[in-house]
Amino acid sequence: MSTAEALTITDQHCAENLWIIIQGKLRELYGEATYRSWLGKLNLSSCENGEICMSAPTKFIRERIINHYADTIRKLWQQEDQAIHTLTIQVASPVVEEAIQPANASSNVLVQDKSWIKGADTPTVLKNNRETFFGSLDQRYTFDNFIVGGPNELAYAAARSVADSASVQPGCNPLFLHGGVGLGKTHLMHAIAWHIYNHDPSRRVIYLSAEKFMYQFVCALRNKDILSFKEQFRSVDVLMIDDVQFICGKDSTQEEFFHTLNSLIDNRRQVVISGDRSPSDFEGMEERIRSRLGWGLVVDVHATNYELRLGILQSKTEQLGMEMDKQVLEFLASRITSNVRELEGALNKVIAHATLMNKHITLDIVQDTLQDLLRSNDRSLSIEDIQRKVAQHFDLKLSDMSSTKRSRVVAWPRQMAMYLAKMLTTKSLSDIGKCFGGKDHTTVIHAVRKVEELIKTNSEVSENVVLLKRILQG
Ligand code: ADP
Ligand code: MG
Secondary structure: OOHHHHHHOOHHHHHHHHHHHHHHHHHHHHHHHHHHHOHHHOEEEEEEOOEEEEEEOOHHHHHHHHHHOHHHHHHHHHHHOOOOOEEEEEEOOHHHHHHOOHHHHHHHHOOOOHHHOHHHHOHHHOOOOHHHHHOOOOOOOOOOOOOOOHHHHHHHHHHHHHHHOOOOOHHHOOEEEEOOOOOOHHHHHHHHHHHHHHHOOOOOEEEEEHHHHHHHHHHHHHOOOHHHHHHHHHOOOEEEEEOHHHHOOOHHHHHHHHHHHHHHHHOOOEEEEEEOOOHHHOOOOOHHHHHHHOOOEEEEOOOOOHHHHHHHHHHHHHHOOOOOOHHHHHHHHHHOOOOHHHHHHHHHHHHHHHHHHOOOOOHHHHHHHOHHHHHHHOOOOOHHHHHHHHHHHOOOOHHHHHOOOOOHHHHHHHHHHHHHHHHHOOOOHHHHHHHOOOOOHHHHHHHHHHHHHHHHHOHHHHHHHHHHHHHHHO
């Protein structure tokens, strides 16, 4: 066991460690800018009897966090430890602020309370009952709520087959799901667990993140209780370890994980693992472990495509009972391309904004609300790219795009290109006008409105728009 690894987990540090994990999730959820302006300013003060107390440096930051993020922060704490029921955010008192030195801020203000992290302190936390096994599973992450499309078809089929079959298929053991963040790996793993729980509750399933696996392991070592640690993991029917990259390079945890894996597979128990890359790409992981991870079925959860994103948006709005213009959904699907988590986040933001303002959701509202996100998702498609592709599509010359020709053969594709420029870039109307031979912004508005109208009434136009978007966005 490397000392660095052993020392990370003392009772006091468990709290900090969890906060670090949560901070990572907040970063991912809200993006770096929001994180730095608001959430990164929070400090962990204490944790007692299921109550987490945090502090914000000013009243203003506290208000902002309470109004916008507190609920999510509380949920994230609860995901880590179900015993947590309350989150309190205070303004840091000047005395505390003075006392906190940046280097060890959180450890200074931590209340040392051993009882507060159940999972980390008691290695026997994984008992065969719903509360402990399934407590941290998200109710929404079921197969029913998972939208299947080209990029995740294979992953879905593999997960489904593991969940459905009572016996282990050697070719699928372990099942290794890999792909970028926010593409549905965790969703699929929870779905497997729910499915088994609902159809065959006698099968014993453990789902946990690799981080938690490590905490439990280190706590077991500390408590000299490694035997029961081994016992609990090796006596299950299905073991699922999420985000295995976390234990990459953590020598002793990795070693223990390898033995657990071997023992389960040899005993024909199902193992499901997720990671952010394929087993062979894990540097810092021993060759024999990498190769064992790749023995079964390795499935890539690919980045989403336009159709899948649109399908997910439709399904989410349906679930929420929201009526939303098709155009708005199409816009989101074509512009938020990074991952499903961001796509969901964008949808929620737009809905929250519109509900708050009591307004119907229009493209303008969407563009307004999501400015930052749209910019970060902008895959720097230039207006010229758009003009070139549109010209090609309609068999015109690039120069026709900035000409003053008024014949329909030229004017219509130009209007279409203006519309696409508005939809697919963050350029202002007047910037767009300039790129089309110095036209006025009202000409652009006119073009956008006209295309929007025709999309609704003319199927040839709407098909053309879909096709062009696909050409432009790959
Ligand atoms: P990962 O574990 O790959 O980082 P998650 O499973 O946490 O990603 O997915 C991020 C979010 O996107 C979750 O809220 C999940 O429900 C949602 N999601 C991802 N893929 C799909 C899909 N195909 N259908 C419905 N929701 C999805
Ligand atoms: Mg995940």
